Amino acid sequence: MTTYKRKTEWGKISKDVYEQAAAILEEDKTKKIRGIAKHFGLCHMSLTRFLKKRKEAKERGISMESLTMRYQKNTQIFSNEQEAILVGYLMKCSQIYYGLWKTGI
Incomplete structure (x- = not known):
């Protein structure tokens, strides 16, 4: 019987890492998204999507806990x-x- 072996690391990064990166980008507007994403080991597009979702949630008044970052x-x-x-x-x-x-x- 063969066992499943994961081949990629997609979806393993916790939401806390995205929150930390977003906090740095909010407090220092001179930093670039790509640089922060590289520093935390994130994909720059995933971080951009997270920032967009976070901004929309703040505008609508939705709690940050309801944001999802993984496959559903x-x-x-x-x-x-x-x-x-x-x-x-x-x-x-x-x-x-x-x-x-x-x-x-």
Whole structure:
């Protein structure tokens, strides 16, 4: 049996590193994005995208915790919170109504 071996380092950099780079760029306007990205080991386009998302979040008043920097599931319909609520509801229904089938929901 073969085991999966990761070939790239994409998506392994934490959001904190992007936050640190963004903080440096905000406090010192003379620094270039490419230089800061190289200093932190980031792709300059990823840092640019993060700065753009961060700026839009500040304008809309959205919290910074909701920003995502990694790949997301394309097929996810419900948010994680909504999914947890739905699971709790279905578990409660299955306890109340014995023999509840998936098709009956």
